[in-house]
Amino acid sequence: xxxxxxxxxxxxxxxxxxxxxxxxxxxxxxxxxxxxxxxxxxxxxxxxxxxxxxxxxxxxxxxxxxxxxxxxxxxxxxxxxxxxxxxxxxxxxxxxxxxxxxxxxxxxxxxxxxxxxxxxxxxxxxxxxxxxxxxxxxxxxxxxxxxxxxxxxxxxxxxxxxxxxxxxxxxxxxxxxxxxxxxxxxxxxxxxxxxxxxxxxxxxxxxxxxxxxxxxxxxxxxxxxxxxxxxxxxxxxxxxxxxxxxxxxxxxxxxxxxxxxxxxxxxxxxxxxxxxxxxxxxxxxxxxxxxxxxxxxxxxxxxxxxxxxxxxxxxxxxxxxxxxx
Amino acid sequence: xxxxxxxxxxxxxxxxxxxxxxxxxxxxxxxxxxxxxxxxxxxxxxxxxxxxxxxxxxxxxxxxxxxxxxxxxxxxxxxxxxxxxxxxxxxxxxxxxxxxxxxxxxxxxxxxxxxxxxxxxxxxxxxxxxxxxx
Numbered sequence: 520x521x522x523x524x525x526x527x528x529x530x531x532x533x534x535x536x537x538x539x540x541x542x543x544x545x546x547x548x549x550x551x552x553x554x555x556x557x558x559x560x561x562x563x564x565x566x567x568x569x570x571x572x573x574x575x576x577x578x579x580x581x582x583x584x585x586x587x588x589x590x591x592x593x594x595x596x597x598x599x600x601x602x603x604x605x606x607x608x609x610x611x612x613x614x615x616x617x618x619x620x621x622x623x624x625x626x627x628x629x630x631x632x633x634x635x636x637x638x639x640x641x642x643x644x645x646x647x648x649x650x651x652x653x654x655x656x657x658x659x660x661x662x663x664x665x666x667x668x669x670x671x672x673x674x675x676x677x678x679x680x681x682x683x684x685x686x687x688x689x690x691x692x693x694x695x696x697x698x699x700x701x702x703x704x705x706x707x708x709x710x711x712x713x714x715x716x717x718x719x720x721x722x723x724x725x726x727x728x729x730x731x732x733x734x735x736x737x738x739x740x741x742x743x744x745x746x747x748x749x750x751x752x753x754x755x756x757x758x759x760x761x762x763x764x765x766x767x768x769x770x771x772x773x774x775x776x777x778x779x780x781x782x783x784x785x786x787x788x789x790x791x792x793x794x795x796x797x798x799x800x801x802x803x804x805x806x807x808x809x810x811x812x813x814x815x816x817x818x819x820x821x822x823x824x825x826x827x828x829x830x831x832x833x834x835x836x837x838x839x840x841x842x843x844x
Numbered sequence: 845x846x847x848x849x850x851x852x853x854x855x856x857x858x859x860x861x862x863x864x865x866x867x868x869x870x871x872x873x874x875x876x877x878x879x880x881x882x883x884x885x886x887x888x889x890x891x892x893x894x895x896x897x898x899x900x901x902x903x904x905x906x907x908x909x910x911x912x913x914x915x916x917x918x919x920x921x922x923x924x925x926x927x928x929x930x931x932x933x934x935x936x937x938x939x940x941x942x943x944x945x946x947x948x949x950x951x952x953x954x955x956x957x958x959x960x961x962x963x964x965x966x967x968x969x970x971x972x973x974x975x976x977x978x
Contacts (some may be wrong), residue, residue: 621884
């Protein structure tokens with residue numbers, strides 16, 4: 520088989536929902552193999568169908584359990600679901616424990632659900648570098664909804680807005696004082712707030728704080744005021760199920776609002792700009808770094824910096840001038 | 845840049861809920877620089893095989909203390925084969941009597957580690973026997 524035919528075959532298999540081919544492509548994307556980029560070039564043209572939902576919040580807020588419940592709810596509606604769950608990579612060993620699947624294992628055998636764990640591999644902002652491209656793969660697989668569960672690092676974890684149509688911020692009672700609610704960062708990016716473990720003390724207080732924070736907001740784009748959904752203990756099914764439906768209903772409402780007001784187009788534009796920025800950085804920076812490392816010049820540069828014979832800015836400008844001709 | 849990272853799944857098939865050993869192993873694999881997918885206790889072979897394919901792992905490490913390894917371990921190998929994923933290496937550990945070893949090897953289990961096996965011996969085995977797949 521020629522390479523071209525192989526690639527066409529690969530795309531066909533992914534479109535038909537072949538798990539092995541799709542998961543291998545995601546692996547190649549993560550490992551940054553050149554053939555992954557070739558595949559992505561083909562795939563991209565068929566993407567843009569799925570509703571992408573980001574789920575963020577502090578570690579231990581119950582994001583995975585919530586995702587599990589959302590999968591169940593979406594499946595009941597007959598929708599197919601893809602999940603990307605991100606966990607942290609050790610800065611020391613490069614190893615990682617990816618444990619978010621544990622809460623989603625009851626869907627392991629459902630062909631309408633694809634769950635994939637990703638390690639951050641040094642990326643900041645709560646996602647892995649491969650997330651954007653992995654979303655494309657799940658999209659082409661035909662998943663109606665794609666849930667991205669971020670790593671859960673906290674206040675600065677806002678990169679998720681560049682990848683999703685709807686952002687859910689998960690909070691739990693008793694995790695902070697009133698000042699948290701007015702800080703910049705994660706609290707600003709929510710399209711929907713979830714107060715998880717709402718059977719605990721302080722849930723109402725947290726809901727009130729969120730309410731007053733929202734009351735102070737200067738404007739809601741598209742008139743969408745982020746709803747606050749309280750979800751009780753997942754160990755009490757009665758208190759869990761109705762509120763999950765409230766949440767999935769809010770997600771659908773939000774998407775409809777995005778479509779009606781044209782905000783969806785704006786979000787897609789932002790996403791496209793981020794994607795092109797990343798691709799440019801990759802196209803320009805990666806070859807230069809590779810060249811500098813391969814030629815041994817990198818060692819000399821580092822040496823010069825350490826001896827204070829030059830500075831990083833001059834060196835970067837010189838290298839850029841040389842390579843960008 | 846373009847570099848394969850080895851991914852390992854640690855899973856506990858069957859009914860026993862004692863996963864301390866499995867968690868220690870997961871941690872040891874993490875510290876050795878591997879990406880470890882931990883799926884928790886009470887997994888059916890079907891769940892394990894499905895997850896291994898979705899996660900595209902190189903190795904599945906099964907832990908079983910309940911005595912059901914004779915069925916559960918080979919079943920995972922079988923299901924992986926059915927999914928066209930026979931290139932995923934499967935190893936096992938737990939309370940496994942010596943006389944069962946050969947049967948498990950015959951069923952496609954590549955290595956067996958019983959209580960007393962050192963973490964280093966397991967890590968060495970992986971280092972020597974596992975290459976990330978093309």
